[in-house]
Amino acid sequence: EDQVTQSPEALRLQEGESSSLNCSYTVSGLRGLFWYRQDPGKGPEFLFTLYSAGEEKEKERLKATLTKKESFLHITAPKPEDSATYLCAVQSSSSNTGKLIFGQGTTLQVKP
Amino acid sequence: NAGVTQTPKFQVLKTGQSMTLQCAQDMNHEYMSWYRQDPGMGLRLIHYSVGAGITDQGEVPNGYNVSRSTTEDFPLRLLSAAPSQTSVYFCASSMAGGPGNTIYFGEGSWLTVV
Numbered sequence: 001e002d003q004v005t006q007s008p009e010a011l012r013l014q015e016g017e018s019s020s021l022n023c024s025y026t027v028s029g030l031r032g033l034f035w036y037r038q039d040p041g042k043g044p045e046f047l048f049t050l051y052s053a054g055e056e057k058e059k060e061r062l063k064a065t066l067t068k069k070e071s072f073l074h075i076t077a078p079k080p081e082d083s084a085t086y087l088c089a090v091q092s093s094s095s096n097t098g099k100l101i102f103g104q105g106t107t108l109q110v111k112p
Numbered sequence: 113n114a115g116v117t118q119t120p121k122f123q124v125l126k127t128g129q130s131m132t133l134q135c136a137q138d139m140n141h142e143y144m145s146w147y148r149q150d151p152g153m154g155l156r157l158i159h160y161s162v163g164a165g166i167t168d169q170g171e172v173p174n175g176y177n178v179s180r181s182t183t184e185d186f187p188l189r190l191l192s193a194a195p196s197q198t199s200v201y202f203c204a205s206s207m208a209g210g211p212g213n214t215i216y217f218g219e220g221s222w223l224t225v226v
Contacts, residue, residue, distance in 0.1 A: 004154075034215070043116075043202050043217035044155075087155070098143050098162075098206065099170060100215060102154040 002027045002092045006103035013078055013110050021073040021086055021106045029093030033071050034100065035064050036087040044087055047073075078110045115139065116218035118203050124224045125193040133188040133221050135203030143206045143213065144186040148172065148199040149220075155202065161186055162208070193225045 005024045013019055025033065032051050036044035048057045050066040057064050061082065063074040073086055085107045089100040119134045137144065145160035157170030161180040175197060177189040186205075190197060201221045206213040 036217075041220070043219045046214050046216060049214060089155075098145070098160065098208070098213070098215070099157045100147075100155070102156075104152065104154045 002090065002094070002101050004088055004090055004101050004103035006088050006106050008106060009104070010107045013108065015079055015110055015112050016077045018076045018078070023071040023088030023103055024069060025090050027090050027092045031091035031093050033066055034089045035073055036089065038085045038087055038105070080110045080112050083108055083110045116203055116205050116216055118218035118221050120221060122222045124226060126226055127193060127195060129193050131190050131193065133201055135186045135188065135218060136184050137205040138184065139205060140183060141205035141207055142183065143208050144180065145170070145204045146178065146188045147202045147204060149202060150199050158188065195225045197223065198225045199223060
C-alpha cells in the first residue's frame with residue numbers, strides 16, 4: 001500500500017536556527033514527490049516537485065532533496081514568516097488518477 | 113489571476129440536508145479533483161475528473177456526487193449530509209493527471225454538519 005509519513009509532527013525553531021523536515025514514503029513506482037506549504041485557513045501552496053533520487057530543488061530558504069525512500073525539506077536560517085504546515089505528497093505509477101497521497105504534515109513554528 | 117476558486121468558504125448544514133460546493137478554475141486545466149482534509153488523516157481524494165464529461169471515484173467517494181459539464185467547473189454535491197462529512201474540502205486542478213503536472217489547490221470550504 002502506498003504510504004507517506006512525515007516527521008516530526010511539530011517543530012519549533014528560533015529565528016535563524018536551521019533544521020530539516022522528513023518525508024518517508026513507500027510507493028509502487030514514484031511518479032513524483034511534491035512539497036506544499038499550508039497556512040492556517042488556506043489551501044496548500046505548491047513548493048516543489050521531485051522526480052528521481054538525487055534530485056534537489058531550492059527556493060529562497062528552502063531546499064528539497066530526494067532519495068529512494070525519503071525526502072527532506074531543509075530550512076536554512078528560517079524567519080517567522082516561514083511558520084506554516086508543510087505537506088509532502090507522492091504520485092504513484094500504479095495509479096492513473098493523478099491522485100496525490102499526502103502525509104499528515106509537519107507544523108513549523110519559527111519564533112523571533 | 114484567480115486560479116482555483118471555491119464557494120462557499122463556510123457552511124453549516126443540518127443532518128440530511130443537501131448542498132453543492134462550487135469549484136471553478138480559469139487556467140484551462142483538464143484535470144480537476146476534490147479532497148477532504150481531516151485532523152490526523154491528511155488530505156484524501158474524493159472524486160476526480162480528467163476532462164469535461166468524465167468523472168471517477170477517488171479514495172472516499174461515498175456520500176458525494178460530482179459532474180463535469182464544462183472544463184472550468186467541477187461542483188461537489190453532498191446528497192444527504194452526515195456529521196461524518198464535517199471537514200475542510202479542497203478543490204484542485206492541473207493541466208493533466210500524469211506526472212510533471214503540478215496540482216494547484218483552492219482556498220478551501222469549511223463544512224460543519226450538525
